[in-house]
Amino acid sequence: MKNLSDIRPDETVIVIKVSGESSTMRRIMEMGITKGTAVTVKKIAPLGDPIEVTVRGYELTLRKSEASQVLVH
Amino acid sequence: MKRTIALVGNPNSGKTSIFNELTGSTQYVGNWPGVTIEKKEGTLRKNKHIKLVDLPGVYSLSPYSPEEIVTRDYLVSKEVDLIVNIVDGTNLERNLYLTSQLMETGTPVIIALNMIDAVKRSGASIDSDKLSLLLGMPVIETSAVKGTGLENLVNTIADEHVTASKQFEYSPEVESALSGITALLPDAIAQHARRWHAIKLFERDQNVLIRMQLSDEVKNKIEHIIATTEASLDDTSEGIITNDRYFAISNIVSQCSIQAKIQGKLTSSDKIDKVVTNRWIAIPIFFVVMWGIYYIAIQGIGELTIGWMEWLFADFIGANIRLLLESAGTSAWLTNLVVEGLIGGVGSVLSFVPQMMILFFFLSLMEDSGYMARVAFIMDRVFRKFGLSGKSFIPMLIGTGCSVPAIMASRTIENLRDRRMTVMLVPFIPCGAKLPVFALLTASFFSGSAWVASSMYLIGIIMVIISGIVLKRTKAFAGESAPFVMELPSYHMPRIKQVAIHMWERSKMFIKKAGTIIALASVLIWIAQSIDWTFASADPSQSILASVGKILAPLFVPLGFGTWQATVAIITGLMAKETVVSTLQIVLGTNGADIIGLHDVFSPLSAYAFMIFILLAAPCIAAIGATYNEMKSKRWTFAAVLFQTSVAYIMALFVFQFGSLLIR
Numbered sequence: 001m002k003n004l005s006d007i008r009p010d011e012t013v014i015v016i017k018v019s020g021e022s023s024t025m026r027r028i029m030e031m032g033i034t035k036g037t038a039v040t041v042k043k044i045a046p047l048g049d050p051i052e053v054t055v056r057g058y059e060l061t062l063r064k065s066e067a068s069q070v071l072v073h
Numbered sequence: 074m075k076r077t078i079a080l081v082g083n084p085n086s087g088k089t090s091i092f093n094e095l096t097g098s099t100q101y102v103g104n105w106p107g108v109t110i111e112k113k114e115g116t117l118r119k120n121k122h123i124k125l126v127d128l129p130g131v132y133s134l135s136p137y138s139p140e141e142i143v144t145r146d147y148l149v150s151k152e153v154d155l156i157v158n159i160v161d162g163t164n165l166e167r168n169l170y171l172t173s174q175l176m177e178t179g180t181p182v183i184i185a186l187n188m189i190d191a192v193k194r195s196g197a198s199i200d201s202d203k204l205s206l207l208l209g210m211p212v213i214e215t216s217a218v219k220g221t222g223l224e225n226l227v228n229t230i231a232d233e234h235v236t237a238s239k240q241f242e243y244s245p246e247v248e249s250a251l252s253g254i255t256a257l258l259p260d261a262i263a264q265h266a267r268r269w270h271a272i273k274l275f276e277r278d279q280n281v282l283i284r285m286q287l288s289d290e291v292k293n294k295i296e297h298i299i300a301t302t303e304a305s306l307d308d309t310s311e312g313i314i315t316n317d318r319y320f321a322i323s324n325i326v327s328q329c330s331i332q333a334k335i336q337g338k339l340t341s342s343d344k345i346d347k348v349v350t351n352r353w354i355a356i357p358i359f360f361v362v363m364w365g366i367y368y369i370a371i372q373g374i375g376e377l378t379i380g381w382m383e384w385l386f387a388d389f390i391g392a393n394i395r396l397l398l399e400s401a402g403t404s405a406w407l408t409n410l411v412v413e414g415l416i417g418g419v420g421s422v423l424s425f426v427p428q429m430m431i432l433f434f435f436l437s438l439m440e441d442s443g444y445m446a447r448v449a450f451i452m453d454r455v456f457r458k459f460g461l462s463g464k465s466f467i468p469m470l471i472g473t474g475c476s477v478p479a480i481m482a483s484r485t486i487e488n489l490r491d492r493r494m495t496v497m498l499v500p501f502i503p504c505g506a507k508l509p510v511f512a513l514l515t516a517s518f519f520s521g522s523a524w525v526a527s528s529m530y531l532i533g534i535i536m537v538i539i540s541g542i543v544l545k546r547t548k549a550f551a552g553e554s555a556p557f558v559m560e561l562p563s564y565h566m567p568r569i570k571q572v573a574i575h576m577w578e579r580s581k582m583f584i585k586k587a588g589t590i591i592a593l594a595s596v597l598i599w600i601a602q603s604i605d606w607t608f609a610s611a612d613p614s615q616s617i618l619a620s621v622g623k624i625l626a627p628l629f630v631p632l633g634f635g636t637w638q639a640t641v642a643i644i645t646g647l648m649a650k651e652t653v654v655s656t657l658q659i660v661l662g663t664n665g666a667d668i669i670g671l672h673d674v675f676s677p678l679s680a681y682a683f684m685i686f687i688l689l690a691a692p693c694i695a696a697i698g699a700t701y702n703e704m705k706s707k708r709w710t711f712a713a714v715l716f717q718t719s720v721a722y723i724m725a726l727f728v729f730q731f732g733s734l735l736i737r
Contacts, residue, residue, distance in 0.1 A: 017308075018312060021309055021311075023137055023556070024556035024558060026135065026137070026311055026312075026315070027132075027133075027135075027137055027556065027558050028558055029311075029312060029315040029316075030132060030133045030135060030137075030170060030315060031132065031167065031558060031560070032166060032167050032170070032319065034312075034315055034316045034319045034320075035308075035316050036320075037319070043350065044352075045350070045355075045450055045451055045453065045454060046350070046351070046352050046353070046355045046356055046451055047451070047454035047455065048454065049453070049454045049457075050450065050453050050454070050463075050557055052350075052450065052561060056164075056166040056167050057163075057164060057165075057166065057167075057332065058164045058167060058560065059560065059561040059562075059563075060558070060559070060560055060561065061450050061453075061557070061558070061559050061560075061561055062557065062558045062559075063453070063457070063556075063557050066556070066558065
């Protein structure tokens with residue numbers, strides 16, 4: 001098991017669990033990163049953070065600090 | 074009977090275009106009570122008995138941002154007879170998430186499946202009849218850009234037989250928890266709203282919980298139900314229900330849509346993106362783009378149009394009105410008041426309008442094409458260092474033109490704390506109106522050296538950063554750092570109509586301010602500098618304005634510019650920053666283009682301290698007004714102005730005192 005923040009660009013993973021109870025983590029789930037969803041990491045911003053992912057057919061950006069709370073395999 | 078229809082949809086779903094098409098020119102734009110969120114209303118073009126309300130673009134109905142709270146409260150307020158949910162067909166799953174929450178409210182919903190042309194072009198397809206069947210609500214295919222399907226949409230809206238849609242069935246665990254909670258609800262809650270309240274209580278929604286005023290016994294029972302469900306599914310209640318909603322949606326989407334599967338082939342959006350967010354050249358590209366925009370807007374066309382506008386107001390309108398008034402036998406004093414005070418004052422502000430419109434044109438172009446979102450993506454890392462997010466960068470960028478639209482642009486920031494901080498810090502960025510002040514003093518004291526003006530940008534940016542770090546440590550701004558979860562919309566060719574509307578809406582408000590507050594302030598200041606306390610006409614140095622300046626001047630002695638002339642310039646600068654220049658001209662007297670007494674009032678060091686003070690102190694009235702509009706609180710507005718002025722005072726003091734030591 002890994003975190004979404006460890007995934008390299010162009011790799012596709014499946015979400016196992018979204019942890020944390022902050023409103024930001026809740027927003028991340030509402031934007032479509034939920035259990036069982038396929039997420040592709042598209043790229044990492046030029047300064048190393050945030051990351052861009054493709055989820056449910058659109059592009060979403062989130063920071064590594066939040067991505068690290070998304071368990072994937 | 075008048076019916077009320079609410080338009081709801083995700084940001085970028087084309088909601089505003091559909092609203093404009095449906096209502097034509099019958100719109101009314103106001104604010105939601107108590108918040109700074111725009112409320113747009115209109116009546117249906119073909120049926121004046123149907124009122125349309127355009128709600129803010131939101132991703133969900135959770136109380137995450139002020140926009141979502143407004144939308145949600147309005148939708149459950151019984152005022153709405155029907156919800157028209159604009160769904161972006163190219164992004165079906167995520168858009169249907171909001172739909173699932175709309176269905177829960179118990180209000181009838183119809184779907185406008187928008188951008189259907191783009192769906193077909195991409196090679197995908199959506200069976201809208203099947204979607205309608207599965208969701209249990211009418212689904213109308215539309216394309217706001219092409220204007221198709223709108224008539225069909227209007228007919229469906231006018232049909233009064235649309236009933237509340239069916240509800241998704243969630244997992245057995247959730248359904249049993251919901252029926253347990255529903256049984257505990259007070260009888261006062263209407264039948265159609267019971268499920269919504271049960272779901273909100275299950276999500277532990279504090280807004281709803283407080284409003285319902287349940288007894289402690291009921292609260293404990295509900296909490297027990299939630300905790301049991303959470304334990305059996307090993308997740309938070311919010312997580313459980315979000316998963317369930319998406320599960321139901323994926324199920325429906327897989328039954329009625331065929332995704333375009335083009336493996337390995339890059340769309341043109343991807344190709345553009347590969348270049349502009351490239352690891353190595355993204356930041357250089359961004360600076361080149363910005364430099365280009367400023368070169369064209371401020372240097373190129375800007376210089377030209379400022380000349381024209383000055384000619385228009387001074388030599389054409391001003392001169393002709395003077396002739397007209399003189400031939401009508403108006404007293405010299407009144408003539409001067411109208412020509413120099415009113416037309417001169419308003420003109421000096423309006424002369425920036427063309428330049429600003431060009432700037433806004435480019436900024437709107439960046440926004441509409443999708444590039445602006447990438448800029449926030451690229452710059453987020455820098456901004457989070459001092460507690461803000463990449464989203465704050467956009468207002469700062471607009472602030473280099475004018476703080477007023479920049480402060481308004483802070484609305485895209487969901488988090489209220491970040492929004493407030495951005496509004497407070499944007500005026501530190503040197504706006505277009507401060508440039509003439511820097512130009513005047515740099516030419517006079519530093520032989521026009523370019524580093525002096527550049528240093529103002531640098532000081533402005535540094536003050537934004539330091540203030541961000543310091544404010545983050547205060548109670549009002551403490552807490553987790555600004556979140557950054559943002560959709561990156563696909564690039565597309567900017568629609569000229571959209572860009573033009575955007576540009577005009579931003580400029581309009583600037584012009585409106587010039588015609589109202591600035592006109593009034595110009596007249597008052599002109600009167601104050603032309604009469605003394607006996608109301609007899611007087612030399613500027615004996616005027617009411619001068620005597621006020623003399624009272625306040627000692628405040629600025631430690632800063633090196635404690636003269637009444639400089640003080641008066643600071644006061645009039647509140648009206649509009651460029652009036653600092655015209656005030657110095659009036660009170661010191663001019664010889665051609667030169668201001669005669671400038672060197673009597675300032676030394677090079679105090680001139681520099683003065684520039685810093687002008688840069689950082691309370692912005693102009695228009696910007697303070699915009700601050701109030703966004704903060705919707707006198708206390709916060711006062712705090713912002715006090716903070717800015719204190720920072721300005723401390724910085725100018727520091728520079729002058731340390732500078733004096735060094736020079737000695």
